[in-house]
Amino acid sequence: MKNRTLAVLPLALLAGFSASAAHAQTSSASPAEASLKETVVTATRVEQALTDVVADITIVDRVTIDRSGATGIADMLARVPGVSISRNGGPGASTSVYLRGGETRFTAVYVDGVRIESQSTSGGASWNAIPLSQIDRIEVLRGPAAAVYGSDAIAGVIQIFTRQGQEGFFPWVEVGAGTYGTRKLDAGFVGGSGVWDYALGVTRETSTGFNAQPAGNPDRDGYRSKAVSAKLGLKLVPGHRLDMTLLSSKMDAQYDASNSRRDDHALSELTTSSLKWSAKWSDVYSTQVSVSEGTDRYETRPSPYLTKTRLSNYLWLNQWRLGEHNVTASLERREDKFANVDTTPPTTDRSQNAVALGYGWQTGKHSVQLNARHDRDSEFGAKSTGSAAYAYAFVPGWSLTTSAGSAFRVPTLYQRFSIYGVPSLKPETARNVEVGVKRDVGGSHFSVVAYRNKVSDLITYVGGPGSCINGVGARAGCYGNTARAEYSGVTVAADGKLGKFALHGSIDWQHPKDLDTGRELARRPREMAKLGVDTQVAGWTVGTEMELVGRRFNDAANRQRMAGYGLVNAYASKRVASDWTVLGRVDNLGDKTYQTARGYATAGLTVYVGLKWAPL
Template identity: 30%
Template sequence: MYKYLFFGVSLVVLARPAFAQDETSITVTATGTRIEVEDTGQAVTVIGEAEIEAVQGADLTRVLERAPGVTFTRNGGTGSFTGVRLRGSEAEQVLTVIDGVRVSDPAAPTGGYDFGNLLALDLDKLEILRGSNSTIWGSDAIGGVIVASTRATSGLRASAEYGARDTVSTVVSGGLSDPDTGFLGLSGTWFSTDGISAAESGTEADGFEQWALNGHARYYFNDRFELFARTRYAEGELELDGFPAPNFTLADTDEVQETRQWTGSAGAVLDTGALFVSAAYSFSDTDRDNLDGSGAETFTSQGQSDRLDLRGEWRPIGPLLLNFGAENEWARYTTLFDTGEDTRSTGAYVQAGIEYNAISGHIGARVDDHADFGTAVSFGADASYELSPGWRLRASIGEGFKAPSLYQLHSEYGNLSLDPEQSTSFDLGLAYGERTLSRQRVYGAVTVYQRNTDNQIAFVSCFGETTGICTNRPFGTYDNITRTRARGVEAELWARPADGVTLGAIYTLTDAENRETGLALARRPRHAATFTGEFSPIAAVTLGADLRVVSSSFDNAANTVRLGGYEVMTLRGSWQVSEQVQLFGRVENLWDEQYQTAAGYGTAGTGAHIGARLAL
């Protein structure tokens, strides 16, 4: 209760008079440092607000598909559990950060983040880093890092959309700023849909409804020192399908899941030019209640984390720099069936670098101490070299680790002997130009990568076993039983062959396997590609098309259940009626492709949507 009061007071205190003009901001990037994208050897894709709006709609996966190395699985329609994988990683091995706050759920069995609870409606930017990066970020950054930033700009903006399955979405945002005083901004979203049946065999649609509020505030004491506060609250209700008696197969049910998420951060920034330091307190709370048709609770969970962070950058002389940081996290969880546990972890890192003319390079190390499993050490390095104007060679190597979740350690299935999952990844890439095509007509990039993961945690069935690790665990437990490898190729090509025409192609080859069995990892398609194009026949009108092509994969570790490949086409368009008003619309899944990303769970068929935006 006290921290919620603290954040409410922080936003009010920082809401000093501020007027007009655009705000300036220091944005946390997916690298964990303030580095420019062209100066890092790591594979990073940045998707800005203009591109997010051009894609249209609330479904975040349609935006993420425009970055290489990204695949997802979903248990039904929009709002259902959505796991995002980077380069064939597990979904929970992707660190997710929203407005500077780590949002993993300590009460989730594997401690990951459900992307079904994050909509694209008021996002300002997405940054996707592919590759292990625990040197800067600590636990969870095995597959990579996804950083999402919500809208924090001056002026008033609003949009509304209606479409198939009685789907309605609205967003309103506003902000006041002054370069000498600070910034105050608010945004709110509401989304509702009748949805589709989560069970592919079901006949009853499962709806989803969510509303969310975001607040941003900054106060500038002078041109070197500022205070900031950010907070986000989202509340949703999702209708579920389950495994009812007597068949215990996936089918229609009356179950509902209510989810409440509250995150926030507050702190201070000092920037003298040579020295940059940011200190912050942040929290992330996720509460879930599952209710049956009568409203009785069938499951509840509460996951909470609190963090103290210090991050800095020192440029002592010329091209030399030193990044440093430390943090302490407290995490705890409870469920309807577990009284709950808590844990603490502390970490610190240092990264030295040089950024001089055509070359940039960085090397760093990190030490983490976890109350339950002990110490983990991570190393990482990257380099970027401009071969000639426009051409850049990139390379990186990084280590990652993921601490066992509280559920894996302490639940009735827990194992206190678990070790952290550990990975080593490397990639080598060649790029030409910039993805935004701001200074040239062609952008191209190709990257080869590999990641080896050891001590991967998996659930062990104890059916028929009563000895060893199964002693006194009749239903099973968790153990470090798997070694995995993911390797492949990523390729991007963006071009503006003529004024008013933009074409793009994104392709990923992923070979992900269990090194113990030689079998393919579940739900990892070998091929995934997105083809996109936009054409402006006249200045005020833009027409676009997006084609997503995904190859087949297996739904289970034994490779006995196959998921078919699929191709989904979306047509979209917009008309800039005036400087302030835009009309837009799209048709999703144009040829009504029937496919699954998780066995037994349905996906949406053809649907049309239309909407309008207002900017003042």
């Protein structure tokens, strides 16, 4: 009964404020405000107004990130509808992000258009290595997008953008300190003229941390991180632009290895770079040509383990806008290279070549988006995916949506060629259907989306002593295409203004399950609710957030139950002088003891205070 009633109060509040906020926005929005349309690029890889997108998307901007006080990007994403996380300790520890309950490797992640991933073990982005302080904007696309992005986008896509240059010159410096010996220094500037624009940011953070495994190694597990991001844009001639980006991040995090009382360290390095030429040849035809590379390096000390992944990508994207019609055609090549002492040979690689087509049509009450893509993998041969989405605006501001799509993910090079690997592994495949209702009026949003995503040939770690042979003899286990899974659920989300209050919230009911056993997939809650409100009081911006997470199981056998929990956070900021802003944050106000991975502690009541200098 407790789990069923978890979201009753948030649901009532969410329904109430979404309707009221929509009414308030409708009656007060000016024509100028109504004409301003927020744009996204993640749904189709080309710029679209958010209100025109059929897909289920959430945008997180820099203001939201600053107010959140989140230490890592995973903590920030945990506030987004449809997202849950698990982590083996503090911000620097191994982290999984589950989008609609899908495996962390089922979300394709991009930084400034550069694909990032580790080919180690089961794969996926190294979330602890992505520096939140350098991020200006996040777009979260829920639902398969392989017909646009190729392999990996089974649960969705997360696009991360660092700060962008703009005309003028705007520097900033922020210093802060908090609980667990946390120290932060963030500085940078953005600027530009009519021809050039640029951005540069640097960050250093340290924390003594807390004991991640109270029952194990009694030491505190802190971290040290530093990051730099840079962008340079040049307008070559009218309609033609060249963009260069760079991100480098390093994290040294202490962790507790199994049965170890040593001072274990995990060293993570993430680097992305890209060069893009955007050209508008006419009012109808435009192109993008980009070359990018992302590298992910992971090392543990004193235990000798080292992996390095390099992903190189080449993209030629063409777009035709013909009145109500929008057509895209792309050629793309991806090259993966992986180095690890546990693989045979120690360095392995593969490539994928693809052609993708897209068609969008909007007129009156109807919106259609069709996508198809054909990938040819150097190891697995041809793989074709497609998607179709439709929206019907049955009354002004309200629309019904429906979509269906297929997706796939090829095994990591570690899963195929390590001592635990099986070269004959097949790609994981998925088929998704969803329906929804959306309301977008005057800057307020409300949506209800129901989905079901079925995955076949799911790769899991199986076997026992002597059950897997890979040329070097018997092993304790291996990877295999041994399971099927279903990720189904309903997401309700809303945001808007009610008088002087800005509100946002979401509720998720989800059921990620193993179709062969009927059991729930590990570390994913059945229910989640997230609510937040902020307002202005005597020159201060003050706000609070509530997060409710239902019970989960820590293991695939569903024998290790983890209790649900609720968290309340609060924040405040004020411009105390023309160029100075003071900000404060208290997380886990109730000092709640909870776990996202069994046996690993999480932070208790946490306080952070910062001072920022940023001339207007």
